[in-house]
Every structure is written in C-alpha cells, then in structure tokens.
C-alpha cells in the first residue's frame with residue numbers, strides 16, 4: 322500500500338536525521354531537507370491527500386493559529402514552534418514558562434481567546450513546577466514578535482504531585498467565552514475524581530481572566546473547589562466545543578477497554594472510578610459496576626482501547642461529508658477516528674490513516690483545513706480533500 326510505503330520512507334528519513342543529530346553538533350544537515358511525498362487515501366467519504374509538513378516534532382501536544390497566519394505547535398518539553406505557510410520557520414516562541422516535564426506532564430494545550438483580534442490573549446495549559454512537584458495550570462499571555470509576554474497564571478490546580486501521570490489537558494472556550502479545561506486524576510489516586518475537594522479528575526470552568534463564575538455548580542458547597550464543572554473524569558485529554566449545537570464533548574483516556582466519549586454537562590458525575598467499562602492495564606478488576614444512579618453513561622466507549630487524545634469537530638465546508646463529525650486522535654491504535662454523531666448519539670466511526678503514528682491532537686485551522694500531530698513519527702500533517 323502506497324501509504325505504508327511512504328510512511329516507511331518517511332520514518333527512515335526521520336531516524337536517519339535523528340541519528341545524524343546525535344552524532345553532529347551542527348544545526349542542520351542535508352537530511353533535514355528531505356522532500357517527503359504526499360499521498361492520497363481513499364476514505365469512505367472523501368479522498369484525502371495527506372501532506373506531511375514536518376517530521377521532527379518531539380511529543381507535540383497542542384496547536385493553534387494566529388490571525389497573521391502563523392501556526393503554533395506546542396511540544397511537551399516546553400517549546401512552542403512557529404510555522405508559517407505550512408513550513409517550520411526555524412523559530413520558537415521565547416519566554417515560554419518552565420514546565421514540570423515528567424511522563425505525560427509538561428507543556429500541553431494552546432488556544433487563542435475567541436476575541437484575540439481585540440484583546441491579544443493566548444492561553445496555555447501546562448504542568449507548572451511548584452513545591453511538591455507539578456500542577457496543571459492555565460496561563461494567559463500575549464505575543465510580541467516571537468516572545469510570550471504579560472504572563473499571568475489564572476488558576477493552579479491542587480494538590481501538586483511529584484509524578485507525571487494524567488495531567489489532562491485541553492482548553493476550550495464556549496459561545497459566552499467561558500474557558501473550560503480538563504485535568505486528569507493523576508493515575509495513582511483515581512478516587513481523586515470522586516471528591517470535590519481537589520482539582521483532579523475534573524473539567525473546570527473559569528472566566529477568561531481566571532475569575533470563578535458565580536453560576537458554577539459547586540461554588541456554594543463548603544470545601545469544594547469552585548472551578549469544578551464536572552467530576553468523575555479519569556484523564557480527559559480531549560475536549561471539544563460544538564458551537565453549532567452548544568455542546569461540549571469530553572474525550573476520556575480510560576482504563577483498558579474503557580476509553581469514553583462523554584457529553585459534558587454542568588455539575589455531572591462521569592463515574593470514574595466507581596463505574597467503568599474497562600479494567601486495569603494489568604487486567605485487574607477496578608469495579609464490577611458499569612452503571613450507578615447519579616452517574617453519567619458515556620455516549621460511546623472503545624473496546625479495545627484506542628487511547629484517545631486531542632480531538633476536533635469538523636465545521637469546515639472543505640469536507641462536506643465529514644461535517645459535524647468528531648475527529649479523535651488515537652495514540653495506541655495510531656489512527657484518527659472519524660466519529661459520526663446524530664445529535665447527542667454516537668452512530669459509528671471510521672479509522673483513518675492507520676499507522677500514521679501516535680496521534681496526539683487533531684485541529685481545524687481558521688481557513689478550514691484539518692491538521693494533526695503525532696508522536697514517535699513526529700509528524701505535522703494537513704488533510705487536503707480531493708473529492
């Protein structure tokens with residue numbers, strides 16, 4: 322299959338380049354400029370040309386686009402790469418805050434304020450190094466030239482932990498400019514997700530300046546973290562705002578056989594670890610229960626697990642047959658899942674671009690193209706519909 326062959330060539334190029342990088346101290350070499358073929362895939366509803374724009378990403382996490390046309394891609398180690406015209410400029414943003422880079426923790430998502438044109442605020446989620454380890458934090462800042470300036474931490478989740486498991490995190494804004502962000506339950510302590518007294522295993526909601534909205538569900542509950550919007554979430558690494566229907570979709574990296582898509586609604590409990598369709602990755606039984614009163618059911622769970630991460634909803638006219646679909650990056654299964662929804666109901670899905678790499682995020686650009694970033698293969702790809 323041409324796709325497989327091309328990917329193979331691409332991987333060899335990447336490995337060669339990486340090998341050279343280790344042996345030389347020079348900044349570039351000829352392999353750096355290897356031309357990578359694009360290739361077409363005949364999917365169920367569109368023929369898609371996959372353009373490989375970059376092959377050297379290291380643990381990418383988030384991406385966004387500035388109104389001036391520049392595209393920003395975060396790497397977990399704490400870098401923000403600047404692309405222009407679908408090409409890496411060679412520049413990275415300066416002044417990025419230090420991150421607690423351990424396992425799944427580090428620099429995570431990046432999003433523009435919906436009114437960025439007027440206010441210039443850009444938001445990042447990151448694992449902030451603090452006393453006791455790292456804490457998922459939301460910062461806003463502005464960009465001057467290639468620098469991140471006027472940095473303000475809006476919220477720092479508690480408590481800090483030494484490790485790096487299950488930090489989330491994604492940022493979205495809704496139609497009223499409320500900011501929602503996801504935060505994982507830290508892995509070793511799944512019960513975090515069921516108490517309102519800490520920040521972990523939750524979706525949070527704040528104002529765009531970090532204030533707590535007075536209509537958040539638990540603001541009047543003694544001892545509760547007031548930014549909590551939902552709880553009982555394991556490691557929601559994907560969060561999508563469906564503007565047309567004013568819905569929020571949470572993509573939750575679950576236990577083995579228990580990855581979920583959840584409709585995220587105010588004050589609800591999504592069950593982890595009291596109920597789940599999965600088992601431990603060591604095949605241990607977490608709970609026999611899949612249903613409990615007062616706990617939400619996912620609209621879909623994946624068995625076997627695909628290890629879902631970042632996702633987007635297709636609103637672009639460039640992919641008319643995909644409109645309204647969720648595109649979900651799969652880490653373990655190394656594809657993009659195109660999920661068809663009928664309102665709030667899961668209809669079915671198609672696996673796209675099998676073996677492209679561990680897909681960390683999928684996003685739609687302001688001009689309507691779908692991009693994705695991958696781990697291990699280190700790719701930034703652009704999906705160009707051919708028909």
Ligand SMILES: [Ca+2]
Pocket residue numbers: 553581591592593596597617618619
């Ligand atoms: Ca659940």
